[in-house]
Amino acid sequence: MKVYVDAYLAQNLGDDLFVDILTKRYPYHKFFAISKNKYKYNQKNLKIVSNPYLYRAIKKFQVEKYLANMCDLVVSIGGSMYMENNDNTRDFSLGKNKRYILGTNFGPYQTKEYYENLYGVFKNAEDICFRERYSYDLFKDLPNVRCAPDIVFSMNTDNVIITKRKRAIISVISCQKKLNDIYTEIYENKIVELINYLIKKNYEICLMSFCKEEQDEVAIESIIKKCDDNVKEKIDKYFYDGDIDEALNVIGDSQVIFGSRFHANILGMILGKTVVPIIYSDKTLHVLEDMQFKSKYIDIRELEKFDANSLTEQDLNNVFDISVQRREAGNHFKELDKVLERNVDE
DSSP: OEEEEEOOOSSOHHHHHHHHHHHHHOTTSEEEEEESSOOSOOOTTEEEEEOHHHHHHHHHHTTHHHHHHTSSEEEEEOSSOBOOSSOTTOOOOOOSSOEEEEEEOBOOOOOHHHHHHHHHHHHTSSEEEESSHHHHHHHTTSTTEEEOSOGGGGOOOTTOOOOOOOEEEEEOOOHHHHSOGGGHHHHHHHHHHHHHHHHHTTOEEEEEESOTTTTHHHHHHHHHHTSOHHHHTTEEEEEOOSOHHHHHHHHHSOSEEEESSHHHHHHHHHTTOEEEEEEOSHHHHHHHHHHTOOSOOEEGGGGGGOOGGGOOTTTTSOOOOOHHHHHHGGGGGTTGGGTSOOOTTO
C-alpha cells in the first residue's frame, strides 16, 4: 500500500522518531510525506519530498489533500499536532481516504469552536489513539478513540550503545518558541545554576538541541554565554541534525537527563537513565501523571521555586520502571496492524 504521512517534519528528534518507528514497523509498504527540510534518515520505504517552495504552495493552496488522495490511506502521527493557535476554524481534513491518528494529544485550546472542529475531524477518522488520559477523556464518547503510552516507548533500542558515563545531558528549549519569552531570563539563569551545581558534583555536561528550527541551538548559545569562562570550557554541545542513531547514542552515553524537551525524558527512560523532567506545558505533566511518576521534576512556569542545590543523590540516581509503558505503547498501532503487514521484529 501507499501511505501518506501527516507529521511535523522540521528535523525535530521527537517527531522524527515517530516517523522512523512507523516506517520500520511496516517495511513492506511505501510511505510519502512533504517537508521544507532535507532529511538524512529516509528509509527504503519512505520518500520525503523536501522542497521549501513546494511545501509553502502545498500548505497555502491545500494541495495536501490531493497528494493524500493519491495514496491508499493517511496516517497522522505526532504529539502536539492539535493546539489552538488562533485557528479555531482551520480545515484539518486530509482527503477521502481512511485516516489513522496516532500518538497525539489535544490542546491546549481556548474555544468551543476549536474543540467542535476537531471533534468532527476525530469522529471521521478510522482510528485515533491519544498518548494521555486527559485528551482521551475529552473525546472518549467517540467509539474510535483509544489511549496508549507515548509511541516512542515502543522503540527498538537494541542498537543503542549504553554506558554509565557520569555525564548529565540537559535538553534545552527556547522559551520564546515553546512557552513565552517572559520565562527566558529565569529559565536560562536556572540552567546555568544547574550546570554549576552538576560540575561541582563531577558530572560532565552536554547541552542538547532537539530542533534547530525551534531555536534550541540559539538558547544553548545564550546559556553558554552566561556561564563563567572556567565553566564554558567544560560544556559540550550536541545539535541534532537528522541523524537519529547518533542522537540516541549521545543520550545513551550518560547517567542523567534533564529534559526540557518532552521526548528527552521518554528517551532517557527507555535507555535506563535517571530523568528529571523540566516541564514547559501540561502535556508533559499529564503523561507523567498517567505514569504515576513520583520522582523529581522542575516546572519552568514555577522556576522561582527551584534551587539546584536542592537536588539530592536520590534525585540523580533514580531510574523509573517503564515496563508497563514499553508493553502497551505498541497499542497505538493496534488498528493499523489490521490493514498493513508489519515487521514482527519491531
